[in-house]
Amino acid sequence: MPTHRRVTLVTLVSAVLVLGGLGGLGTPSLAAQTQTRTQLQTQNQNQPHNQHQTQTRLQTQVSSPLDVYVSPAGDDHADGSARHPVRTPPRARDLVRARTAEMQTDLTVHLAPGTYRLAQPLVLDARDSGADGHRVIWQGSGETVFSGGRQVTGWHREPGRTGLWSAPAPQGLTDTRQLYVDGVRAQRARGTVPVTLTQTATGYTASADTIARWKRPADAEFVYTSGEALWNAERNGLGQWTEPRCRIAAAQGTEITMAQPCWDNSNKRVEFPDIPGRTVSMVGPGRLTNGGRASYVENAYELLDQPGEWYLDRTARTVYYLPRHGENLARADVEAAAAEKLVDGQGTAADPVHDIAFRGLRFSYATWLSPNTPTGFSEIQAGNTITGERGWATQGLCQYVEGGTCPFASWTKMPGNVSFSYGRRIEFSDDVFAHLGAAGLDLGTGSADATVRGSVFTDISGNGLEIGGVDGRTPASGVTVTDNHLYALPREYHGGVAVLNGYTEHTTIAHNQIDHVGYSAISMGWGGWPDKIGDPATPNPSHDNAVRDNLIFDYMQMLDDGGGIYTQGLTGTSMADGEKVAGNVIHDQWGLGKSVYTDNGCTYETVEGNVLYGASYANVASRHTDYRDGLGNNDPTLVKDNWWEEGTADGDNKGLVTTGNHIMTGLSDVPADILENAGLEPAYRHLLDVSVAAPSVPEAPSRIGTSTAGPDALYVTFNPTFADGGPPVTRYTARAYDATGRQVAEQAVGAAEFKRTALLRIGGLPASGGPLTVTVTAHNAHGDSAPALASLPLAPTAATVPAAAPTGPKLRMEATAATLAWTPPAAMGDAKIVGYRVTVSDGRDPIAVTGRDALVTQPSAKAMFRVIDGLEPATSYTVTVAAVTAAGTGPAATVTATTKP
Structure with missing residues (x-):
């Protein structure tokens, strides 16, 4: 595990004592970051390694004569005893099923180290549950792998292509979207679109017949990368939080026909006839933006040109791969993900599956093939997609269109490679979810009193962990997600999030570390979009959910319009049972967004006692009108006692209450117990050292x-x-x-x-x-x-024409610090803004403001802010801010205010 990811809050507290602050106007100083990493590396070297202690703790259950033993070298005709283990998890399940009626203590399935290849998922139902208050525990060693992969062997150099290797597709592999070499994800062959495309009703007219001359043009997939339109970069897709994908159906000459229904679902989304440009889904545009221009094309033999790229020719049943430097295919473990499910818990409302634990297991090498079909990946948000013929016209549109399916905003959720529905008291602890092609774990409809603890989620194509649903069926309740490390995801469907929580009750997401993620870290709730047309948020059963004491950093590193913690829709019935966001430390956002994002219809949320810094234009936002009555109030929200850079003054804005918050000039301003308490608790910090793949x-x-x-x-x-x-x-x-x-x-x-x-x-x-x-x-x-x-x-x-002066400068004053806020200039000159220059009337040197927020706030005209420290109480200050471009520093905007006594 790279040391730069080991930023626990114990170390941050130590760094504060040595280094003081954030360096004035910006994110933590470079010295502070370096000191933090060095201290933690030393700390980890001086502490005993806890992974063995954790495994020992998990293996101290009292054995039962009913226990079942499994080994990759076992025999499914054996009796499952310690001396005669069976070979496969499904056979072990059958033995357990026959023994649960006799349970007088927990029954453990002892899974020896090794790889268990699952051609079909381990399907569990009510018959596989614990009994009489006891559990069935599937116990691994930490090196026990449930694999959906097929090993690719027989590699040889491909004649006529320098550096290219090929191998026969393994038996049973008909299709896949993922290939791994020694646990390192390979990239499906991709490249720029080699022709100019003009959109048509059924696809495109190309400027040349290049794609039609490819070996298998119908294998190719167009990808539409979204995001804020930044500088000379594209903004395609279906909203800057999405990355849809659609396959080519056929290419003949210069005519390219796209696969249906993906094409129509991405281009015909029904709009309100009396609200131009507003889709009835109220989420994103009605068609692919930028003239339907594809950002790049993927999955064609002709695109194999970079080390680490691969292609499966399904017709010729051949896998092609360009090895990276140092990879030896004669020795490497090459795995093609084949199975779509590894574990499938299938309870029902009347007969739930219950009292099952999975401990010390690795779940790897599963895929998801729906995006390869004509359904494609027509994304709405957070991996939810529009599916089905004419899905664009009806799916999830409920009362807003004739024939709309209900409830509103019930689109198709990304499946989990490990999943449970109607499961009670299901536990996952000390597990690893890695090298997966859909969502990692889905605790779906009807999940109750589940636990996810001490586990690692990484290298997952889409969402890491999904909780509950939004389809109007039984909500998840009592789910506890604590002390997990989620990082380096999503790897393929970049609009996915680390933790996706739908409509749930009594859910707790606490003490997790989430870092290096492409979009939002935690997404809560759903269905608030109707406030865009003056309607109240969709009613839902959510209440008493808490997101607390998490450490979130380096998030939104690919897409925009999200947050560290993002919440949509009604969160409860009052401030008492609404969502609580407390004690989290959230910093270093890359894309356009907010630390804690209260989006459409977010009602009854409390944001209290968090540490929030390094966001692009808001630490906590935004204000939305409450349309449940005609009073014109805002959605009730309490923002209290946070340490932040935003500096918004106390007040009650029609129900949006802001009180007791503190401008932070550095981590030394923050109470040490908040910093120490956020993120992984001490017994789980060994998770930061868990390795899932060869270094690459x-x-x-x-x-x-x-x-x-x-x-x-x-x-x-x-x-x-x-x-x-x-x-x-x-x-x-x-x-x-x-x-x-x-x-x-x-x-x-x-x-x-x-x-x-x-x-x-x-x-x-x-x-x-x-x-x-x-x-x-x-x-x-x-x-x-x-x-x-x-x-x-x-x-x-x-460049000769500087940008105009920034607009709307404001000083939000405290006694010894202030937040300077402003909006980018209305006239940009003849070059893009690369930063700002701030002066303070106390004579200090001008301050150069740089960073991603200086860039992403410009095209969207979003306000931005910086903290000025070292001020004197009850003193008047004049501050100027000017934009910097290649043409030089433009005219300044000026603001004057007095610090508090």
């Missing part, structure tokens, strides 16, 4: 954008990789290419410097040389990533 090069960066930096230079920004391969990313390198593909310049930047500035400047470009494209690689101790997909072409030009 990082995943490629994404969303490359460029802006002129003068007649011979470009500014480059991009989204950093959030899957670093194990060793931390140490630098990024940008390379510029002319129209012929010739490299004309390159420039590197350290990872820490890039985190501070969010850009690099690549100079020495040919004058009047025409448009250039830029690509970026990430580097760690194992080498360079594959290059990111290239930016759109842009020619550097002289």
Whole structure:
């Protein structure tokens, strides 16, 4: 596990004592971050390793004569005793099923270390439950793997293609979306769309027949990468929080026909006839934006051009792979994910499955094939999709359209590779969910009193953990999710979240560490969108849910319009039983969003005692009108006693109450017990050292954008990789290419410097040389990533017109600190904003404001803010802020205010 991810709050407290603060106007100083990592590495080296202690604790159950023993070397004709173990989990289940009536204590299924390959899922129902208050415990060793993979062997060099290897598809593998080499996820072959596309009713007309001449054009899939329109970068898709995918159905000449119903579900979403541009779903646009332009294309033999890429030719039953540096296919364990389910708990409302525990297991190498079908992946939000013929016209639209299915916003949830419905007292502890192709674990409809504790979720294609549903059936209740580490996800469906909670009751999500995720970390609730048209949020049964004491950082590293903790819709029936968000430490957001995001219809939420910093334009937001009556009030919300940078004054804005919050100038301002309490508790910090794959090069960066930096230079920004391969990313390198593909310049930047500035400047470009494209690689101790997909072409030009002055400057004053807030200029000049220059009337040096928020707030005109510390009480200060572009520093906006006595 890379040391840069080991940021527990015990270490943050220690760092505070040494380093003081956040360095004034910005995220924690580089020195503070370095000290934190160094202290924790030393701490981990000086402490005994806890993983063995955890496994020993889990294996101290009193044995029962009914226990069943399983080994990969066992025999399913054996009796399942310790001396004669069976071989497969399904056979063990059958033996358990015959013994539960005799239970007088817990019954344990002892799973020896090794890999258990599951051609079919382990299906459990009420017959497989514990009895008389006792549990059935499926006990692994920590090295016990439930695998849905098929090993790929017989590799040989492919004639005529330098560096390319091939192997026969393993028996039983008909399709897959994932391939892993020594546990490292490979990238399905991808590249830029090789033609210009013009959208039609059924697909596209291409500028040439290139795609039609591919070997298997109907295997190819267009991907529509969304996100805030930043600089010279694309904003495609169905909202900046989504990344839809649709397959090609056929390509003949220049006509490309897209697969149905994915195409219509992504382009015909019904709109209100009297509200132009407003879809009846009220979530995102009615059709793919940017003229339906695909950001890139995936899954074609012709796209195999980078190390780490693979392609399955289903017709020829051949797997192709371009090895990364250092990979030896003669020795490597190459796994193709084949099964779609590993464990499937199928209870019913009348006959639930109950009292089952899974401990010390690894769940790996499962896939999800629906996106490969004509259904595709027509995303709405958080991995929910529109499915079915004419789904665009009816699915989840309920009372708003004739024939709409109810309840409102009940779209198709991403399935879990491990799942339970109507399960009671189901436990997952000390497990690993990794190398998975859908959601990791789904505790769905009717789940009650479940526990997920001390587990690792990583390298998962979509959502990490899903709780409950929004389909109007029995809500989940009493689910406890504590002391888990979720990181480096989602890897494929980038609009997924680490923890997705639908409509639930008495759910607790506490003491988890969530870091390096592509979108929001925790998403709570659903169905609040009707407030966009003046209707109340959809009624739902949620109440008494708590999100507390979690450590969340480096989130929203790919998409936008989310948060560290994001909440939608009604959370209860009053402030007493509404959602509680308390004691969390949330910092270092990359995309456009908020630390705690109270979105449409979020009602009765309390946000109290959190530490929130490093967000783009709000720590807690936003205000929404409560349409349940005609009084014009806001959704009742309490924002209390937080430590933040936002600095909003106390007040009661028609039910939105803000009180007792503190501007933080550094971590030293925050009570040490809050910092120490957030994140993994001491007994579970060994999870930060759990390894799930061989170390490798990082995943490629994404969303490359460029802006002129003068007649011979470009500014480059991009989204950093959030899957670093194990060793931390140490630098990024940008390379510029002319129209012929010739490299004309390159420039590197350290990872820490890039985190501070969010850009690099690549100079020495040919004058009047025409448009250039830029690509970026990430580097760690194992080498360079594959290059990111290239930016759109842009020619550097002289910049002579500065941006206008920022607008709406405000000072939110406390006694010794203030928050300066402003909105980007209305007139940008002839170059993009790369930062701001702030002056304070006390004579201190001007302060350079850089970072991702300076970039992402610009095209959306979102307000941004910075903390100014070191002020004197009861003193008047004048502060100016001016935008900086390649044309220089523009005119300043000025504001004056007096600090509190």
